[in-house]
Amino acid sequence: MSSPRPDFAASITDNPFYVLEVRPGCGRHDFEDAAQKWLAMLELGLAAASHYPTPLGPQPRTSEKVRWAANELRDPQRRAGHELWAELEPIEPAKPAPEPAGESSPGPAAWPEALRVFGWRPA
Amino acid sequence: MIPVFPIIALLMASKRTPSEAEMGAQSVPIELVGWVFLYFFTFFGLGSLLGEMQFEIALKWVALLALFCAVPLAFPWMMARRVFVPLGWHRAAYRFGRLSHHFMARDHRGGGALAGALAILRVRGDRTAAIAWIEARLAEDQPLRGAGIAAMGFLQLARGDRESARQMLAEVDALSPYAVPYVAAMLASEWRAAEAASRGDWAEVRRAGTGPNLAETRSNATRFLAAAASRLLPLELDPRGRPRHASKLRLWWRWLTAPKRFRTWAFYQRARDSEPIPSPTPPRVKARVLTLPPRARSEGPDRLRRALTLHARALAEARLSDHDLVRLGRVWEVACADAATVRTSRQRFATLPDPLHPIRDLRSQVEADLGHLLARHRLRLAPTGDDESILATAVWHALQSLHEEVESACEAYCLRAIENRRLPAPAEWNEWRALRELCDQAIARLDPEVAAATFPYWNDAITTAACLLYNQRGEKALANAMFRWLLARATKLGCAGAATLHAENVKCEV
Numbered sequence: 001m002s003s004p005r006p007d008f009a010a011s012i013t014d015n016p017f018y019v020l021e022v023r024p025g026c027g028r029h030d031f032e033d034a035a036q037k038w039l040a041m042l043e044l045g046l047a048a049a050s051h052y053p054t055p056l057g058p059q060p061r062t063s064e065k066v067r068w069a070a071n072e073l074r075d076p077q078r079r080a081g082h083e084l085w086a087e088l089e090p091i092e093p094a095k096p097a098p099e100p101a102g103e104s105s106p107g108p109a110a111w112p113e114a115l116r117v118f119g120w121r122p123a
Numbered sequence: 124m125i126p127v128f129p130i131i132a133l134l135m136a137s138k139r140t141p142s143e144a145e146m147g148a149q150s151v152p153i154e155l156v157g158w159v160f161l162y163f164f165t166f167f168g169l170g171s172l173l174g175e176m177q178f179e180i181a182l183k184w185v186a187l188l189a190l191f192c193a194v195p196l197a198f199p200w201m202m203a204r205r206v207f208v209p210l211g212w213h214r215a216a217y218r219f220g221r222l223s224h225h226f227m228a229r230d231h232r233g234g235g236a237l238a239g240a241l242a243i244l245r246v247r248g249d250r251t252a253a254i255a256w257i258e259a260r261l262a263e264d265q266p267l268r269g270a271g272i273a274a275m276g277f278l279q280l281a282r283g284d285r286e287s288a289r290q291m292l293a294e295v296d297a298l299s300p301y302a303v304p305y306v307a308a309m310l311a312s313e314w315r316a317a318e319a320a321s322r323g324d325w326a327e328v329r330r331a332g333t334g335p336n337l338a339e340t341r342s343n344a345t346r347f348l349a350a351a352a353s354r355l356l357p358l359e360l361d362p363r364g365r366p367r368h369a370s371k372l373r374l375w376w377r378w379l380t381a382p383k384r385f386r387t388w389a390f391y392q393r394a395r396d397s398e399p400i401p402s403p404t405p406p407r408v409k410a411r412v413l414t415l416p417p418r419a420r421s422e423g424p425d426r427l428r429r430a431l432t433l434h435a436r437a438l439a440e441a442r443l444s445d446h447d448l449v450r451l452g453r454v455w456e457v458a459c460a461d462a463a464t465v466r467t468s469r470q471r472f473a474t475l476p477d478p479l480h481p482i483r484d485l486r487s488q489v490e491a492d493l494g495h496l497l498a499r500h501r502l503r504l505a506p507t508g509d510d511e512s513i514l515a516t517a518v519w520h521a522l523q524s525l526h527e528e529v530e531s532a533c534e535a536y537c538l539r540a541i542e543n544r545r546l547p548a549p550a551e552w553n554e555w556r557a558l559r560e561l562c563d564q565a566i567a568r569l570d571p572e573v574a575a576a577t578f579p580y581w582n583d584a585i586t587t588a589a590c591l592l593y594n595q596r597g598e599k600a601l602a603n604a605m606f607r608w609l610l611a612r613a614t615k616l617g618c619a620g621a622a623t624l625h626a627e628n629v630k631c632e633v
Binding site for chain 1: 244245313314316317318320321322323324325344348355356382383386387390397427428431432434435438439468471472474475480481482484485488492495499
């Protein structure tokens with residue numbers, strides 16, 4: 001089974017360790033129990049199970065994604081690949097710094113009435 | 124009495140070229156009919172007034188009727204622009220705008236659509252049906268020329284899509300002046316200048332105020348705005364070393380000749396009192412550097428974690444620079460080759476047949492992510508000098524992907540022309556615009572040498588399509604715009620053969 005969302009940055013956002021909220025190095029029982037827990041919570045429609053934290057922000061969790069994640073971790077070869085990507089703690093990175101302002105002074109002010117003055121109605 | 128008006132009209136009609144007839148011009152210009160009516164009205168009216176002719180009352184009514192018919196038919200564009208456009212009657216504006224031979228000799232149907240689009244702009248409330256009606260008329264218009272392009276721009280504005288309107292109206296200047304009725308160029312540039320002034324984009328105001336045949340294609344309002352913009356912008360010198368800004372006297376003259384002098388007085392004063400100051404150095408903008416959060420720095424010499432942190436940060440950033448990507452590539456290079464990382468992998472995945480496979484897998488994923496970041500942030504695809512590095516591989520993949528994207532777009536465009544699969548005129552133009560923007564973006568991202576080596580492939584496909592459009596479908600304005608673009612790019616990239624060819628192509632009749 002392939003990743004439910006094999007897109008850009010999926011190595012992080014769809015990492016099975018983040019989906020099941022377990023850490024690399026956990027045993028088989030740990031992730032199997034976690035999978036069962038999340039499936040049951042999703043079945044009951046609990047809000048706490050609807051999203052999981054990742055370094056790129058919370059991602060939606062579905063039953064399909066949980067089953068896929070557990071399946072990935074059962075295969076040692078595939079699990080190894082995900083393990084390296086899950087080294088980061090599943091927390092959001094600090095917000096990007098605001099754009100530094102250039103050293104140039106702001107340009108001349110606009111003339112907002114220009115369109116109306118020459119008979120063009122602003123759309 | 125010498126029939127002056129009919130003689131002038133007949134002389135004008137005799138000067139019509141075959142290409143004008145192809146553009147939907149009437150077999151007899153409608154102004155001719157109007158002027159004949161006007162002549163007879165003047166003849167009978169003056170005769171009756173001066174007492175040289177004695178007419179029955181009925182004949183006076185005939186003379187009045189002649190006047191009623193004569194004025195709209197003699198001045199159809201004036202009727203459309205000054206009567207139906209302010210009333211918001213798009214159908215009448217279209218029909219009268221189309222009749223004008225004097226103003227729209229190069230694009231009758233486009234002229235009608237232009238008048239219709241301007242009328243729609245005056246309509247308050249739902250404009251959907253009116254826009255659809257004009258678009259249906261435009262879709263019949265094969266080929267599309269300058270006034271039609273301007274009409275499309277104003278229709279986008281009527282929809283409320285100002286950005287598309289801006290782009291489409293700027294297209295009018297990309298056409299050969301022979302394909303654009305000067306009224307269309309004048310209206311398009313005036314709206315562009317006024318709209319840019321309302322946003323404070325004075326460089327765009329100045330661009331809108333320049334163009335071919337300046338005296339004919341730029342209104343007095345546009346020329347006043349451009350003169351004011353030149354004083355509000357930093358001082359620039361022309362190739363001869365003379366300042367490009369308008370003097371106070373010139374600005375005053377532009378203000379005096381522009382309309383709405385009372386309402387523009389305050390703005391005129393502001394521009395007059397603004398002394399253009401030289402800008403010896405371009406404004407310096409501090410380069411953004413992708414930084415590691417302090418928390419990660421304090422976690423010790425774990426290079427893999429450090430690379431992952433920076434990677435996650437790069438994925439979350441809204442804007443990245445070339446410098447950021449180079450740094451990220453270097454950090455990953457160090458992390459993947461680090462002895463500690465390799466040792467950890469051997470110990471951690473000792474049960475696997477190949478304990479280092481996860482590291483290689485990670486590396487290829489990183490290359491893919493970096494390739495996506497290069498495309499997403501439209502970063503320059505410059506060679507890195509090290510062909511084996513992660514960043515070099517990512518650049519290579521991104522280059523391949525870009526070449527495939529542009530080549531397949533060029534080939535698809537060419538194939539459609541070869542198979543003569545026609546689109547409605549506006550869609551045909553939009554297809555070319557999309558392809559041109561894709562190629563321009565690719566050229567901006569490529570190393571100049573790589574771009575020069577790649578350009579001939581795109582050039583072949585686009586030239587073939589342009590020749591077919593010109594020869595088989597009579598899309599002369601569109602083909603000419605394509606040749607002009609190819610000429611400009613071939614010259615810029617130093618492709619002498621292509622530049623020589625297109626220098627000849629642009630001379631073809633439009």
